[in-house]
Structures are given as C-alpha cells and as structure tokens.
Amino acid sequence: MAERAALDAFWMPEQPRQAAGPFGDSGLEVRERAFGPGHIPMRIPTFTPHTLRELLAGLRQKRADLLAERPVIDIIETIGRAARRLTTPGEQYYDELAGILPELTGYSRPMIEIGLERMGAGWKADGLRAALEDEFGVLEVLDDFQPRPTGGMQRAFGPPLTVHVFSGNIPGVSVSSLIRALCVKSASFGKTAAGEPYFAVCFARALAEEDAELASCLAVGYWPGGSEDLEAVAFSEAGAVIAYGSDEAVGDIACRVPPRVRFLGYPNRVGAALVSRNALSRKAARQLAENAARDVVTFDQQGCVSPHTIYIEAGGAVSPLEYAEYLAEALDGLSREIPRGAMTPGESALIHQLRAHAEIRGATVLASEQGTEWTVIVEERAQFEPSPLNRVIQVRSVDDLGEAVSALDKVGAHLQTVAIAGKGDQVKALAGQLGAVGATRVVPIGEAAWPTPHWHHDGRFQFMDLVRFVDLETGP
Amino acid sequence: MEVRDALRAEVLELVGRGARAPADEEGFERLALEVFRYQFAEAEPYRRFCERRGRTPDSVARWTEIPAVPTAAFKAAPLVCGDPGDVEVVFRTSGTTQGPENRGAHHVRDLALYEASALVNFQGHVLPDGARLPMLVLGPTLDSAPDSSLTWMLERVRREFGANGSAHFADADGLRLVELQAALAESEAGARPVALLGTAAAFAHLLEAMDERGRRFRLPPGSRIMETGGFKRRGREIPREEFYKMLVDGLGLSAFYCVAEYGMTEMCSQFYDNVLRERARGRSPALRYKVVPPWVRTQVVDPETLEPCAEGRVGLLRHLDLANLDSVAAIQTDDLGVAGVGGFELLGRAAGAELRGCSIAMDQWLNAQR
Numbered sequence: 001m002a003e004r005a006a007l008d009a010f011w012m013p014e015q016p017r018q019a020a021g022p023f024g025d026s027g028l029e030v031r032e033r034a035f036g037p038g039h040i041p042m043r044i045p046t047f048t049p050h051t052l053r054e055l056l057a058g059l060r061q062k063r064a065d066l067l068a069e070r071p072v073i074d075i076i077e078t079i080g081r082a083a084r085r086l087t088t089p090g091e092q093y094y095d096e097l098a099g100i101l102p103e104l105t106g107y108s109r110p111m112i113e114i115g116l117e118r119m120g121a122g123w124k125a126d127g128l129r130a131a132l133e134d135e136f137g138v139l140e141v142l143d144d145f146q147p148r149p150t151g152g153m154q155r156a157f158g159p160p161l162t163v164h165v166f167s168g169n170i171p172g173v174s175v176s177s178l179i180r181a182l183c184v185k186s187a188s189f190g191k192t193a194a195g196e197p198y199f200a201v202c203f204a205r206a207l208a209e210e211d212a213e214l215a216s217c218l219a220v221g222y223w224p225g226g227s228e229d230l231e232a233v234a235f236s237e238a239g240a241v242i243a244y245g246s247d248e249a250v251g252d253i254a255c256r257v258p259p260r261v262r263f264l265g266y267p268n269r270v271g272a273a274l275v276s277r278n279a280l281s282r283k284a285a286r287q288l289a290e291n292a293a294r295d296v297v298t299f300d301q302q303g304c305v306s307p308h309t310i311y312i313e314a315g316g317a318v319s320p321l322e323y324a325e326y327l328a329e330a331l332d333g334l335s336r337e338i339p340r341g342a343m344t345p346g347e348s349a350l351i352h353q354l355r356a357h358a359e360i361r362g363a364t365v366l367a368s369e370q371g372t373e374w375t376v377i378v379e380e381r382a383q384f385e386p387s388p389l390n391r392v393i394q395v396r397s398v399d400d401l402g403e404a405v406s407a408l409d410k411v412g413a414h415l416q417t418v419a420i421a422g423k424g425d426q427v428k429a430l431a432g433q434l435g436a437v438g439a440t441r442v443v444p445i446g447e448a449a450w451p452t453p454h455w456h457h458d459g460r461f462q463f464m465d466l467v468r469f470v471d472l473e474t475g476p
Numbered sequence: 477m478e479v480r481d482a483l484r485a486e487v488l489e490l491v492g493r494g495a496r497a498p499a500d501e502e503g504f505e506r507l508a509l510e511v512f513r514y515q516f517a518e519a520e521p522y523r524r525f526c527e528r529r530g531r532t533p534d535s536v537a538r539w540t541e542i543p544a545v546p547t548a549a550f551k552a553a554p555l556v557c558g559d560p561g562d563v564e565v566v567f568r569t570s571g572t573t574q575g576p577e578n579r580g581a582h583h584v585r586d587l588a589l590y591e592a593s594a595l596v597n598f599q600g601h602v603l604p605d606g607a608r609l610p611m612l613v614l615g616p617t618l619d620s621a622p623d624s625s626l627t628w629m630l631e632r633v634r635r636e637f638g639a640n641g642s643a644h645f646a647d648a649d650g651l652r653l654v655e656l657q658a659a660l661a662e663s664e665a666g667a668r669p670v671a672l673l674g675t676a677a678a679f680a681h682l683l684e685a686m687d688e689r690g691r692r693f694r695l696p697p698g699s700r701i702m703e704t705g706g707f708k709r710r711g712r713e714i715p716r717e718e719f720y721k722m723l724v725d726g727l728g729l730s731a732f733y734c735v736a737e738y739g740m741t742e743m744c745s746q747f748y749d750n751v752l753r754e755r756a757r758g759r760s761p762a763l764r765y766k767v768v769p770p771w772v773r774t775q776v777v778d779p780e781t782l783e784p785c786a787e788g789r790v791g792l793l794r795h796l797d798l799a800n801l802d803s804v805a806a807i808q809t810d811d812l813g814v815a816g817v818g819g820f821e822l823l824g825r826a827a828g829a830e831l832r833g834c835s836i837a838m839d840q841w842l843n844a845q846r
C-alpha cells in the first residue's frame with residue numbers, strides 16, 4: 001500500500017510557504033505525527049511561547065482590521081455558506097471529512113455522516129440568526145448602539161480573541177465553538193484535541209474560500225493538552241477562554257486562566273430519560289423504544305447529551321421489561337444501520353465485566369450475541385447509574401417517576417439533558433421538577449442527541465456569555 | 477460430599493507433583509470437566525450464568541469451553557459451592573478506589589488447597605535452588621489485614637520457608653523503612669543473603685527512602701526479590717524494566733533474582749516469572765514470562781468477542797485454576813497478555829477497564845473520563 005500523504009492539521013492566517021520546515025514569517029515549524037485509530041499521519045505546527053504570542057497578537061490585529069466593523073448579518077451568512085460545504089453530501093469538504101473522521105475518531109462512517117448533516121442544520125444562517133436574536137433580542141446590538149426598553153442605549157462587544165480548548169469526543173463541537181466566537185466578532189485560536197484534530201481546520205479552509213478576510217481571523221493548531229508554557233501564553237493573550245473536556249481537564253484549565261479573562265468551561269455531563277406510564281401505550285411503545293435507541297446510539301453515548309439510565313414507570317400497557325426488549329431489538333437493528341465505533345481492549349473488557357456483575361447480582365441483561373455491540377440492563381431500583389458508554393443503557397423500573405427525579409437529584413450539577421415521554425401537562429410538571437434538581441435541557445425522547453442552534457448549553461447563554469455590554473446613558 | 481472429597485484429593489495430588497511436573501493434558505482435561513460438573517451443581521449463581529450461555533456439564537466437552545466468570549462477578553454475589561457462611565476465610569479485593577460495598581469477595585472454603593498451591597508454586601519459582609533465607613516481608617502480618625489474600629500468602633510463605641531473622645516490616649502506620657534498611661545493612665555486612673517480599677509499591681517506597689539518604693545496598697549473592705502489582709510514580713505507570721533497573725541499582729541484585737508474582741484475590745493460584753527458576757538451572761533466560769503451573773491453564777482471548785486469540789496476539793487473560801475447587805475455576809480477567817511457550821507475557825490491566833465492571837458510582841465514572 002502506498003504511504004499516505006500527511007494532512008495539515010492546522011490553520012494559520014499566514015499559510016506555510018513550504019511543505020515542511022520553517023514557514024512564513026512566523027518562524028513556525030511543522031512536524032508529523034499519527035492521529036486516531038487509523039494512525040493518520042498529520043502535520044502539526046511546533047509552537048514556542050514566543051511564536052504563539054506573535055500569532056495571537058496577529059489574530060487580534062486581523063480582528064481589529066477586518067472583523068470588528070463587519071455587520072453581523074454578513075458574518076453569519078458567510079458562515080452559513082462555508083458550513084454548507086462541510087455538511088452537504090457531494091461537497092468536497094463533506095466527502096473528505098466523511099472519509100477521514102472515522103479513522104481519526106473511531107466512529108463508524110454512517111455515524112459521521114449523520115453527524116455532519118445534523119450538525120450542519122445548526123450552522124445555517126437562519127438558525128444562527130434565530131439563536132442570536134433569541135439571546136440579544138435584536139441582532140444589530142452587535143453592530144451598533146440599540147435603544148433599550150428602559151431607556152438609554154446598549155451595544156455588545158465580543159472579546160478581541162477567544163481561545164478554545166476542544167475535546168475530542170464529539171466531532172463538530174469545535175466548529176460550533178468557533179462559529180459562536182465569530183458571531184460576536186471575536187478572533188479565535190482553536191487548540192484541538194488528539195481525538196479530533198481536523199474538523200475545525202476544514203471549517204477554516206471552507207471559510208477562507210468563501211471569505212479570506214474572515215478566515216484570517218482564525219487559527220487552529222494542536223499541542224498536547226496541559227502544555228503549561230504554551231497555555232500560559234494562550235490564556236493570558238485571550239479575552240475569553242472556552243474549554244471542553246473532563247471535570248479534571250476543565251478544572252485544571254480554569255485554575256490557569258487569569259482572573260481578568262472570561263472563562264467558560266464545559267465539563268462532564270450526563271443524561272437520562274423518563275418514560276411515563278401514560279405514554280406507554282401498546283401503540284406508542286415500539287416507537288418510543290426506537291427513539292430512545294437512537295439517543296443511545298448517537299456518538300456511542302460519548303456526548304454530554306447522551307442518556308445513561310432510562311426510567312420506565314411501571315403500570316402502563318407495556319411493562320418496563322417489555323419496553324426494554326423493544327429497546328434491545330431497536331439497538332440490535334441500529335447496530336447494523338449505524339455500527340458502533342472502534343473499541344479499545346479496556347472498553348470491551350469493561351462491558352463484559354459490567355454485564356457479568358449485573359447478571360450475577362440478579363439484573364436482567366439483554367445483550368448483543370457476539371461481542372459488546374449493545375447492552376440493556378434491566379432492574380427494579382431507582383438509583384442513577386452512569387454508563388461505561390459505547391451503547392450500554394440501564395433500564396430502571398420505578399413505581400412512580402418521582403423516584404427517578406429523586407435519584408437524578410443525587411447526580412446534581414452533572415445532570416444535563418433529560419429526555420421525556422409523557423402526556424400533556426405532565427411533561428411540563430416533570431420538567432419543572434427536573435430543572436429544580438439540576439437538569440438544563442428537557443426534550444422528547446429521540447431528540448436528546450441533537451440540540452437546537454439556540455439551546456442553552458449547560459443552562460447558559462452561548463453568545464451573551466462571551467460579550468461585554470456597553471451602556472450609553474442619555475441623561476434624564 | 478464424596479464427589480468433592482475425591483476431587484479435592486485429586487487436585488492436591490496434582491499440585492503435590494510440583495510446579496515443574498510435566499503437563500498432563502488428558503488428566504487436566506478430565507479433572508477440569510469434573511470440577512466444572514461439581515461447581516455447576518453446587519454454585520447456584522454460576523450455574524445460572526452457565527445455563528444462560530447454553531453451557532452445561534453435558535454440553536461442555538473441552539476445558540476451553542467451560543464458561544469463565546469475569547472477576548467483577550465476585551463483587552455481585554458469593555460465588556462458592558455450598559453455603560457461603562460455611563467457609564474458612566473470605567478474601568477481599570483492596571477496594572481502595574471503589575468503596576467497601578464494591579469490593580470483590582472470594583469465599584475460600586478450604587485453605588488447604590490455597591496453601592498447597594501457593595507454597596508449591598512459590599518454592600518452585602522463588603526458591604528453586606532450595607535456598608533457606610531470612611524473609612523480609614514489606615507488608616503487614618495477617619492480624620492487621622485479615623482479608624487480604626496477598627498478606628495471607630506472604631505470611632504463610634514466611635512461616636513455611638523463612639529462616640531465622642524473617643520479619644514483617646509494616647504495620648497499621650505503613651512501612652517501617654528504618655528498620656527494614658537496618659536489616660538490609662545487616663545482611664550486607666554479614667554476607668547473609670535475604671529474600672525481600674512485597675508489592676511493587678512497597679519497593680518503590682523503599683527505593684525512595686534510600687534515595688533520600690543516598691543509601692545503596694549490595695546484598696549478598698543469592699538474595700532475591702518477589703514483587704507484585706503495578707508500580708506508579710507521579711501518576712505514571714513505570715515499565716517493569718525500568719523498575720528492575722532501579723532495584724538492581726539500589727540493592728545490588730541481578731535482575732534474574734527479581735521475580736514478579738501475578739495473582740488476584742479471585743484465584744487460589746498465582747503465577748511467577750520464569751527467570752530465577754531457569755537461572756537455578758544454569759540458564760540466562762532472554763525472555764521474562766509468567767509460568768503457568770500444571771494445575772492451571774491460561775488462554776488469551778479477544779477482548780471484544782472473548783473467543784480465543786490467534787497465537788501471538790494480545791488479548792485478555794483467562795485462567796482456569798483447579799485450586800479454586802470450591803468457588804469458580806474459570807476466571808475472565810481484564811488483564812492483557814500474550815501467550816507463549818510455557819506461559820504468557822503479562823502486559824498489565826487493559827486501559828479503560830479500571831472501573832472493574834460493576835455498579836459504577838458517579839465519582840468513579842468521572843475519574844475515568846479523561
């Protein structure tokens with residue numbers, strides 16, 4: 001087999017003049033390393049604190065020259081056009097990503113394709129506009145002073161530079177993050193994760209082809225997370241730092257961001273699902289199980305929105321065990337339609353161990369015949385149990401969904417999305433109780449995996465949290 | 477109980493032939509299948525486990541087909557033939573990271589089997605030259621850790637084989653490193669070789685204490701080390717070669733005299749490195765591997781399907797230990813290894829399997845997400 005040409009896993013406003021070696025005026029060098037289960041050779045820049053500081057200063061300058069005064073509507077329309085090229089089958093970038101991301105991330109190609117298309121829906125100009133208006137009321141508050149209902153005027157300024165520290169679990173979250181900063185007219189430096197170093201680079205390239213000026217306000221590169229000398233520079237040069245990852249990683253970064261720099265952290269979150277007995281009619285049960293299976297299958301539960309435990313209220317037309325059997329059938333079907341991603345020996349071993357533990361303690365274990373493709377563990381107790389991921393779902397039979405709410409109370413701040421199947425006012429009532437114990441997103445079952453463009457990620461504003469308002473008072 | 481007593485006698489006889497007895501495949505297979513029949517009949521949770529896999533004594537024809545129970549199952553229910561209350565001891569996994577309710581329990585009905593296996597195997601691999609040495613144990617006596625199988629084994633070995641001057645150098649407060657170093661100095665000065673037994677972590681503490689005082693020992697020839705478990709320093713797992721280099725440097729031993737033990741709470745038998753045994757026969761083994769004693773068999777299986785791996789492939793280790801007569805003989809681990817002639821190479825716990833497969837607590841789950 002011919003050796004593969006290395007891909008450039010970086011985007012710099014000044015592109016390298018040579019394929020390797022010192023490049024451009026920045027004095028950066030590139031080196032090669034292999035990424036992902038496919039051992040894809042990729043070239044990454046070697047930063048020093050000095051070259052990184054110069055690069056970041058350059059980005060701030062580009063932002064001042066080219067981005068700060070651009071009308072926001074113009075920015076989001078350009079983003080929409082660029083994103084379309086990443087997420088539409090047949091487009092060059094779509095095809096490249098659909099080919100390479102399975103080898104970089106381990107996800108199956110069908111999963112990557114679904115991901116590209118569903119995420120793309122959130123990056124359209126209309127969706128971005130709606131999301132911005134949802135938070136700011138009027139979009140133009142990012143362009144100029146706008147009157148406030150209470151008198152006076154206000155204008156919102158994004159940070160000159162946002163530094164993003166991406167995690168590798170869900171491809172595309174990096175792009176959403178860059179888009180978020182662009183929408184508030186901030187330049188961005190994206191520090192990619194070894195688990196997914198390429199998507200953000202493709203976005204920057206597509207953006208450059210639509211609008212080179214806009215793309216020159218972006219840089220994307222990789223270094224091993226926790227490289228303290230580089231991160232000290234990045235964090236001190238930034239106006240805002242956005243970090244994604246484990247509690248440990250995000251907590252560690254939070255400690256190193258200077259107090260004057262705005263910090264937005266997105267640490268570990270878990271999800272759950274609740275099915276009320278009213279919703280469990282014979283007619284609806286199968287579809288509900290199919291929907292829940294899709295929530296489990298999407299990105300193999302690696303996302304913060306993924307369900308770990310499903311609570312089924314006993315006493316409906318379909319018993320919790322029957323529902324679990326439908327769920328198992330649906331997972332089995334989906335394992336062919338959207339195969340699970342690559343597994344490490346430890347991940348497989350863990351699922352075998354977990355199944356055996358459940359079986360010996362007396363739980364009902366429904367599982368794929370060969371291997372660890374999918375696992376449903378059914379028990380009559382309310383305790384929330386986090387999944388080891390990779391399509392292991394706990395089904396808990398409860399007499400009343402109130403027990404589930406109490407169990408989720410113990411998950412506390414780590415709870416994020418709860419998917420619900422219920423009837424009428426019941427959903428709103430449950431959402432209120434779930435909100436009170438920490439949930440930040442309540443959705444119909446089957447919708448957990450795909451947040452809308454205007455969602456409150458972890459209960460917070462996406463754009464508003466990045467900006468600084470300037471009040472213009474006109475006097476009495 | 478006639479069946480059980482007959483099996484017990486047979487297992488003891490097989491163990492009694494010694495760690496170096498030639499493998500008797502036919503005899504092992506017959507005995508393994510009979511042990512399976514007994515365990516299937518007497519250990520209720522294991523029977524259900526087998527039945528769900530469609531494996532019964534009537535359908536299983538080879539020892540390789542006997543269903544292996546993942547170690548995590550020992551945390552879920554007593555896996556023992558007969559009444560769980562009627563056992564001589566319950567050994568428990570350390571559970572340092574998992575909380576007391578999540579500790580694995582191995583119910584041992586008959587310590588004589590454990591003892592026979594442990595002593596014969598230790599002798600064969602740590603004392604193959606018949607040496608009788610003072611045993612310096614870098615661990616507590618059984619009184620302060622009554623449910624640790626390792627502590628039990630080390631104490632039993634010390635009593636059986638230890639010469640005058642044997643002692644334990646740990647108590648509830650930890651290792652007594654000053655006394656231990658005094659004992660090493662005495663060995664060095666008196667040219668009297670010693671055997672040091674303990675966990676790799678305990679040896680790491682010793683090396684650190686020696687470093688602090690700039691102390692090194694040149695232990696007399698014939699001195700040896702038996703160590704077990706992983707060795708971490710500043711959160712990083714130290715490769716064995718590096719660890720042995722530190723031991724060789726600090727204690728003045730040949731690496732052939734550093735013998736790693738690999739054991740687990742759920743198994744009555746242990747595995748030891750081949751190196752000292754071969755050294756005793758005048759060889760200088762180039763390859764370090766774990767020797768499988770004649771009453772045990774080890775397979776390497778594919779982590780995903782649990783089917784046997786092709787030769788030379790890395791997979792999960794699965795052991796069949798006849799000394800586990802009254803619990804479950806076939807054990808599926810989450811340790812990685814490669815099969816070779818006469819044994820296997822141990823590569824350590826499969827990364828990501830740390831949760832040890834059980835009900836996961838939220839904080840454990842968070843710790844595992846990196």
